[in-house]
Amino acid sequence: MIRDGRQDSDSGGGRQMDRELTIATELAEWATRRIRRPRAIGDVSDVREKDGPADIVTATDEAVETHVRTVLRREFPEYGVEGEEHGVHAGTPGAPHWLIDPVDGTTNYAHGIGWCSFSLGLATPQGEPLLGVVADPWRQEIFTATRGGGAHLNGHPIHAAAHSTLTGHVFLTEWAAHAHWPGMDHLLRELATRHCTVRIMGSTALSLAQVAAGRATAAAIGEFHPVDGLPPLLIATEAGAVAIPQLPPHNTPLLLTAPGAAEEATALWQKTVLNHSA
Structure with a gap:
């Protein structure tokens, strides 16, 4: 498990995010393994349209979200959950809510292009971010952050570029x-x-x-x-x-x-x- 560099972060209500971040990161690690399973070139048997030809979903999207929702509702039963594929489960009034995109970049994934991600966040009832995890299954990279706790990539602190211009970048x-x-x-x-x-x-x-x-x-x-x-x-x-x-x-x-x-x-x-x- 990726644990180095994790920091507790105040949620704005005096509560720490360490447990939430631990479970979110473990789910991201599980999702990367699930997404990396080989798919046959040209296989569209698990692909279907949602709102049109450019808006598709695969069996992997649905399986990943189902598993993640199950774990989050078991571990944090008072929290709400909103997912890209399965909608909203309302939590206890005033509790944070999770945000799940099981495969962000489904078109790339469905066509065998290695650029998609797993995304998981936690927000206040007002929609302010408390925690964020983005996993790149193909490069085995997991980006994490908690509010006030800094940003990390595979446990190591990261920082925005020091560039002073857009030119050349x-x-x-x-x-x-x-x-x-x-x-x-x-x-x-x-x-x-x-x-x-x-x-x-x-x-x-x-x-x-x-x-x-x-x-x-x-x-x-x-x-x-x-x-x-x-x-x-x-x-x-x-x-x-x-x-x-x-x-x-x-x-x-x-x-x-x-x-x-x-x-x-x-x-x-x-x-x-x-x-x-x-």
Whole structure:
């Protein structure tokens, strides 16, 4: 188990997150093993559409979420649970709630592309992040954070990049499902003029987590969904990244940026995205 570097973190109510983080990390380790099971090339027998051809689910998504929900409800019966595939289980009023995306990047997974993630978070009843875990099954990396406890990768502290500009560095973004989101084209054009290398990889949680690791100077999404966005948002900000806004409403844009590039990135964000998404 990955345990080095874990720190207790105050939840805002005087309670520690050590047990929650231990179990969340163990579930991430289990999920990485489950997701890495071989799938035959071209096998679509376990794939079905949800809301359209670009919104799919596999048997792995459902099996992972079912197992994780079972463990969390057993270990934390008073907590709520919200999952990508199986909806909401209400907990005790005033208790935190878990957020599960069993396979973030299902399209990549279903097509044999090794870039997807397992995402698990814990939030207050008001939706503020308390704990975040993002696991990359293919690189066997587990990003973790608790509020006030810093960010870690496989137990080692991580920090956002020290870059002072977007120029020459990596900027990660994602489609809104299969479509461009308002302001996305304007943003991409401006980034190109700055010689900033843009990548669209196919997993919101994993892309946002790269800012925490210092691999990407910034990352942005057009539609924030807590089940896959809140855990890496906490991880990135605990690693020192700047979030614009600090906690987005559902279905609104989010920018994460290294602190040294925050002034440039924020001005660009205002010009290209916020002015086109109102």
